[in-house]
Amino acid sequence: MNFKKYLKVYKKFLHTSLASELEYKTNILVDLITAILSLIGSIFLLTIFFQNNGYIGGWKFEQALIIQAIYTILNGITNTWFNPNLSEIVKHIREGTLDFVLLKPIDSQFFISLKKINPSGFLEIMLGFFLLIFCIRINQINLSLSFLTLSLITISCSICILYSLWFFISTTTIWFVKTWNATEVLRSFLYIGRFPLNSFSFSLRIFFSIFIPIAFITTIPSEVFLGLSQSWKILLEVIVATVFLITSRKFWLFALKFYSSASS
């Protein structure tokens, strides 16, 4: 793979999608306000849950706030990259414009996963980071190099798992043509990631760890921040992320063999 070329193309993607989005100023403003209100609403919801109980699933309010911060960062990433690109896959396949992507001398997965960005998602990422820094202070977390490395690894793994799940579902469009609902269900499950895994019943914990690994996405990185995580959990998250990423890639290449393009 020619990294220099891919970097150059990605710069162009950034440039063109930013320019496209900036054509509609009001839309950006509305998106930014929505991001701020959404974060305020989520924190308000969390305070209601903790109003009568000091602990939920063994987590204090200040600790649960870390999950909210990580969720906000991931949701920002989802809104910046995954939503504008991966939701378009369905459209590409239904309307046959995937033809243009497949005929470009560039990796098709790279193209359809990164062509667009939604700049208002950046604000959510920034808000998430501000909240995370605030949580680090109130939880008196010691910022060591190993802590930062582990946080980076677990958050990157969370991004990979989320991307792979979404990409996998979107790829099935090649056979089922319409899978909007499935990606919406995935987004709904992601909301669950705002709460500690221990706050759910045993059966739900199993479901959210094995079938839809939402637990890996927010809880494990949060445990790393609080020094509660065990090494095997981190290792498991790395393995799950790698397997998901490789599987989604292989699945895409396999699915393309069945692509029949839309009729003209």
Add this chain to the structure above:
Amino acid sequence: MVQNIIDVRNLSKSFDISSKEPGLKGTIKHFFRRQKKSLEVIRDISFEIKEGEIVGFLGANGAGKTTILKMLCGLIYPSEGSILVSGYLPFRRKENFLKNITLIMGQKQQLIWDLPPIESFYLNASIYDLDKLEAKKRIKKLSEMLEIDEELFIPVRKLSLGQRMKSELLAALIHEPNILFLDEPTLGLDINAQRNLRKFLQKYNKETNATICLTSHYMKDITSLCKRVICVHEGAISYDGKLDLLLKKLSPVKEILIVCRSEEDANKLENSGFTVKNKIKNEITIKIENNSITSSLKTILNNFDIEDLFINEPPIDEVIGKVLIKKDYDI
């Protein structure tokens, strides 16, 4: 000797399609249990195309023309048979193969809707690994050939269909491909825009010796661009050869309207052995076979007092229309 750039052997393609009975009952039945059947859309076709040739694919809607183009450019896997395009197996979509070809579809667009076309051109240039200077040079050259200038800087959504199609062409040709697959490129364009596009394709073919495979329902596209046509009927090739020969075969006679000096001359001509279509006073329309047109006209001009004559070609759409409904043309 000119090399074959496209070589297709015994190519077939089948799709699984599900059918649905009408009404609510049919809909419920279709939801729970789909009746699938395999439909052979391309049936055992073989042909070659030489470098620099412009070949038109003719056929009715659903005949399989677009499927053939999509298999040639590697978008669809063939069910059986082999395809070689420029020495590559298209469906492997190797980088060097993709840099050699382009696909233009009249009903689909790749330009970024909210931005001026120039942004899409530079994006494509980076995908095809062209540096900025080279891209600029090619954009300038192609925009001059396509006669577009200010339109490059106006958002695509504000361009007319004709301007948009020209921009689509520029975006698709920035990497200077030597094989062009064009699927109804003039669809929806007005007469002037169609003519300009055809002029451009002729010029591009002449200057670059690019091979062009074209489908179109506008016969003018076919007659002005293609010397050779491949007619597709229900997935099989019904004719592959020169367009002239096909037209001669399909319309073996010409109609000639002769205006005689007097009605008496017209009566004499009517009784001279020619096949008469109709006669009104001193105007008579006769049918003459293509191969005897010169000698017949000589006889008429030498023996009758003629004021004027008009040779009427049958409308090309009408003639080609016959191809779309017939299975085989043995020429």
